[in-house]
Amino acid sequence: MSRSAELLRRIREDENLAELLAHPFEFDIRRTAYTDAPRLASGASLEVIAGDSTGGAFYVSGDEPERPVWYASSEGEAGIIAPDLSEALVLLIGLPYWRDCLKFSDNGDLDAMRTAASFLRRDLLADDPALPSAQARAAEALGLAVDPVPALVERLHATVRDTGPADLFLDDTGEYDGLFGPFPPSRNPRRR
Template identity: 60%
Template sequence: MGDSTDLLRRINEDRELAELLANGFEFDVRRKPGDESAKLASSLPLEGIAGDFTGGMFYLCGTVGIMRPVLYASSEGEAGVIATDLNEALALVVGFPYWRDCLKYSAGGDLAVMQSATHFLCRDLLANQPGIASEQSRVAEALGLAIEPPLVLTTRLHAAVKSAGPDFSFADDTGDYGGLFGPFSPSRNQSWQ
């Protein structure tokens, strides 16, 4: 386990690790936000640290030297805290790469619904990326991460999103963003019947 500065340094200095995080887990430190208009309602500083394939961005909230929550802002206008610090955020994106879909299928933030979706998403992950366990192990070892079961990560994600509060409301030059919990339940996905 390391602090955010140390973790980011290790990723940036190891091109193979950075590529694996980008290609396998959609955490690309080369995709940093160029928009300076991003802000929180609390006026805490934001540091853009990575992006994903869809235009979403990861931010560290607060100043260096304190525990800095990680906020994710999607390209669809949703944003919220996903982890209490970078270590926890990396454990989430590596341990459960389909975490965004779990939020989408949360029926407005119902943990039981998210846990149900997690079962289907894990099945889909293994079908779509049969070598994912090997990639997870490589990243976990390189960064000193503990990879926990997806249901544990889902519970932690739910708690982070739910407890962040209005101080972490996100906006940029396009306007105010909505929350991360999506309206759908797993029954909405026909392939999960």
């Protein structure tokens, strides 16, 4: 059994761990009922494994042993966020505001993502001072080492940037856009 398959099995069998990953990390294995026939233009297999509260979904593609993890938003953006489930969970736990880092990436600018991450971390910790404790519990339960935020931002940027045209995500509504958003971090008046 691959490391990713083992992690997914552990999450499915441990209700407390599943709940912890759902809140605050937005990886809810109970949210897998998606329609619109998602598929990859390459023809590689695609399997939904979790969802989030915004209507987005996490998928794995390809064959074992390690399958890339995709995220598809409810707004029509999609892309690979990690090379396997282990790396995806490290990202979600260590950088729970990863979607906003992409949204405020100024079309994929790494420096913009770094700036956004700094503001987002500050705001999230102000709203949820218990987050570091939840991060430590989730990482320990999964046996994962979570890297520092700057390293996670760089890996997320590189992975999303390297999702190629053969990796086109589509469904019955059409082709999805990439995950990099157009907004600079300064778009939010609190971050100027």
